[in-house]
Amino acid sequence: MSAACLSRTAAHLPKAAAAFATLVGALLGSRAAFAFDGEVTSDSSAQFYDLRSPTGETVIERRRFTEMLGLGVYNLTNAPPGDPKAPDLSLKLRLRYDADYGVSPSETDPGQPNSIVPGVTQGNVDLMYAYLEGRRQFGGLFGFKLGRQYVTDVLGWWSFDGGQLSVTTPFFVKAEVYGGLEQRGGMPLSSSRFEADGIWRGDRSNYPASLYPDFHQATVAPAVGAAIESTGVTWIHGRLTYRRVYNTGASDVTMFQSGLFTPAAYNGTRISSDRLGYAMDAAWKEYGGIKGGVVFDLYRNEITTGYASIDAYAGQKVTISADYDYYVPSFDADSIWNFFAGEPHNDVGLRANVNVTDHLSIAANGHVRVYSVQTAEFTPGGTAPYMPSVNYSPSGTYYPSNGQPFDGRQPLRSLEDRRDAPRAAWQRRLRRRGRPRRRRRVGRACLRRALHRAGPRRRLAMEGQLAARSRRDGIQLRGGRRLPLRAPVGRVGRVGA
Numbered sequence: 001m002s003a004a005c006l007s008r009t010a011a012h013l014p015k016a017a018a019a020f021a022t023l024v025g026a027l028l029g030s031r032a033a034f035a036f037d038g039e040v041t042s043d044s045s046a047q048f049y050d051l052r053s054p055t056g057e058t059v060i061e062r063r064r065f066t067e068m069l070g071l072g073v074y075n076l077t078n079a080p081p082g083d084p085k086a087p088d089l090s091l092k093l094r095l096r097y098d099a100d101y102g103v104s105p106s107e108t109d110p111g112q113p114n115s116i117v118p119g120v121t122q123g124n125v126d127l128m129y130a131y132l133e134g135r136r137q138f139g140g141l142f143g144f145k146l147g148r149q150y151v152t153d154v155l156g157w158w159s160f161d162g163g164q165l166s167v168t169t170p171f172f173v174k175a176e177v178y179g180g181l182e183q184r185g186g187m188p189l190s191s192s193r194f195e196a197d198g199i200w201r202g203d204r205s206n207y208p209a210s211l212y213p214d215f216h217q218a219t220v221a222p223a224v225g226a227a228i229e230s231t232g233v234t235w236i237h238g239r240l241t242y243r244r245v246y247n248t249g250a251s252d253v254t255m256f257q258s259g260l261f262t263p264a265a266y267n268g269t270r271i272s273s274d275r276l277g278y279a280m281d282a283a284w285k286e287y288g289g290i291k292g293g294v295v296f297d298l299y300r301n302e303i304t305t306g307y308a309s310i311d312a313y314a315g316q317k318v319t320i321s322a323d324y325d326y327y328v329p330s331f332d333a334d335s336i337w338n339f340f341a342g343e344p345h346n347d348v349g350l351r352a353n354v355n356v357t358d359h360l361s362i363a364a365n366g367h368v369r370v371y372s373v374q375t376a377e378f379t380p381g382g383t384a385p386y387m388p389s390v391n392y393s394p395s396g397t398y399y400p401s402n403g404q405p406f407d408g409r410q411p412l413r414s415l416e417d418r419r420d421a422p423r424a425a426w427q428r429r430l431r432r433r434g435r436p437r438r439r440r441r442v443g444r445a446c447l448r449r450a451l452h453r454a455g456p457r458r459r460l461a462m463e464g465q466l467a468a469r470s471r472r473d474g475i476q477l478r479g480g481r482r483l484p485l486r487a488p489v490g491r492v493g494r495v496g497a
Helices: 014-028 415-432 444-452
Strands: 037-052 058-074 088-100 123-137 142-153 156-168 173-182 222-230 236-247 250-252 265-267 270-284 288-297 302-313 318-327 345-355 360-372 458-476 482-492
Touching: 142 236
Parallel strands: none
Antiparallel strands: 037 058, 058 088, 088 123, 123 142, 142 156, 156 173, 173 222, 222 236, 236 270, 250 265, 270 288, 288 302, 302 318, 318 345, 345 360, 360 458, 458 482
């Protein structure tokens, strides 16, 4: 595999700025001349690599080229310079072109079902964002965004096409509401980066009905949201946010397709995701800082994400930190993965940093992850047992049982216990024959197994790292100045997997 990256940036192009000024003046209908700030940026990158089979043939050949073009126009209202309370109007846009010249025509041709890869294109144009933003409007109380925009909070990095309206009160509170259409792959000028996992969507306008029925046609996804957050206070910030996204169009609800009948489909407006979250952070320059957040999934009726972090300044040169993260996999409400058990995990980390001198600092961190096998029944919106089949009968006549547990020998336990069963049986046979047990080799594999064994339904993983860094003047510049560099001088210890 080989890779090459190229980048360039161009800013403040006089001809482009002059042309855009003429266009904006015509749109606003103003005859008076005014000044504004404009910026045009361009970035290019390329990647070249092959993936080969064990026998040497090229299986996947990729020749990727990405071009991004950005435009920013600021101070469209010709506000007085240096006035932080003056109303402001700006326009921001960024366009990305992803081309892959290594994609063969057969990978995108629905007429060749043996080689087509659904969702792959030779060139995709993605409008990353394009919005008109107004701040401090109507006496500094109102703000708005109109167009394709990002929302970044505890619910994740998200993008939609629509509008956002915010109200900033004099009481250190800001409220906002927004609505529009979620950005989804397969739609014009869109990407699948921001939609929920678990559904394979895209543009299948030229696909026969029998070709990849699990590859769904992308349709519009209405979304609404609201948030309340603190503002105007520098040492603490909190944000309470809610977002709901709807699915539209047909969804395949046949779990196991036989190929003899047309798959059943559900067509109607339904929930895709419905979540509520809160996050806060606070900092005291003499003592440290804390931050935390939690996300409650209203569709799954459980907490799916939680985190907390604390940094303590133990003197002028020592910082001690602790981190905790909780995560449960969640999917689009249409996804079949909602019928399967998940594997929640808890992460605990400790960090420390010591500035020994002005040129040397030592940092250490440790990390523990605990996995839990999810065995509880999934009962959205109620307490009655839930089964995916519409013909499910509580009496058990629809799914007759043979009287045996799932694995035929014993109740289903964790995957770790089932993996260790053959070795335990082999050791029992050796003891019955009077032969001594073979001593285990002490190595990384045995250490990893010992660390992962933390109970029948839990696994434990540990990781540690110690690093020392030295800051030295590394590059001599003209005029006697030096460019300081930071380079690691040592690293020891890493335990676990």
